[in-house]
Amino acid sequence: SQELEQSPQSLIVQEGKNLTINCTSSKTLYGLYWYKQKYGEGLIFLMMLQKGGEEKSHEKITAKLDEKKQQSSLHITASQPSHAGIYLCGADIANDYKLSFGAGTTVTVRA
Amino acid sequence: DADVTQTPRNRITKTGKRIMLECSQTKGHDRMYWYRQDPGLGLRLIYYSFDVKDINKGEISDGYSVSRQAQAKFSLSLESAIPNQTALYFCATSAGGSKTQYFGPGTRLLVL
Numbered sequence A: 001s002q003e004l005e006q007s008p009q010s011l012i013v014q015e016g017k018n019l020t021i022n023c024t025s026s027k028t029l030y031g032l033y034w035y036k037q038k039y040g041e042g043l044i045f046l047m048m049l050q051k052g053g054e055e056k057s058h059e060k061i062t063a064k065l066d067e068k069k070q071q072s073s074l075h076i077t078a079s080q081p082s083h084a085g086i087y088l089c090g091a092d093i094a095n096d097y098k099l100s101f102g103a104g105t106t107v108t109v110r111a
Numbered sequence B: 001d002a003d004v005t006q007t008p009r010n011r012i013t014k015t016g017k018r019i020m021l022e023c024s025q026t027k028g029h030d031r032m033y034w035y036r037q038d039p040g041l042g043l044r045l046i047y048y049s050f051d052v053k054d055i056n057k058g059e060i061s062d063g064y065s066v067s068r069q070a071q072a073k074f075s076l077s078l079e080s081a082i083p084n085q086t087a088l089y090f091c092a093t094s095a096g097g098s099k100t101q102y103f104g105p106g107t108r109l110l111v112l
Helices: none
Strands: A004-007 A010-014 A019-025 A031-037 A043-049 A055-058 A061-066 A071-076 A085-092 A105-110 B004-007 B010-013 B019-025 B031-038 B042-051 B054-057 B064-070 B073-078 B087-094 B107-111
Touching (some): A010 A019, A019 A085, A085 B042, B042 B064
Parallel strands (some): A010 A105
Antiparallel strands (some): A031 A043, B042 B054
16 A cells, blocks of 8 residues: 555565565554565464554564654564565554555565 | 465456455454455455445455355455456455454456
8 A cells, every 4th residue: 555665675685694674654553564475375464563662573573663653674583595475564554443555575585 | 274265266267257256264253354466566455344244345346346145254256357357366354352364365366
């Protein structure tokens, strides 16, 4: 959606290196959701952030929410081939039960 | 077994044909959604349903219709398919007090 901008659109990282993806909203964030999609497959829920300053981690993936900037970042430490895929952010910007989604960031991990 | 299933997984059809995509879930969730995904555009909401008697249009509902046959089943129909509707279609569900959505594996549709 135009309300959510993801950057970069794509990135290539060497295995073992770190990477960061950003998701910026033009509207107030009531909740921010990160998903991972393997090519041609469904979206897998990674984590949800709701409060400003909140930070969550799952294995080597960490997501943070900057409420003032209306932005979230997803950071992967020591990337592995299993981290390759498309990462999408979804946001509750209307304080209801619908989510708006960014266009996604394609991550390629090179051995 | 997958909690959210979609059938068919792949479909090729011709312009003008009527086609139905089906979604079933065993998660017991009340809310169900249909999205389409196009390269560079992310996910766009087509229709959503908060319970069996509640159907709502999303941002791109023109050319589509839906049916919520039961709490667990939500179908998307293309009354007269056009090439512009070629896309990857996803069904999703969410539970009563949560806004987290869980997605099916998707249906890849090609309209010739």
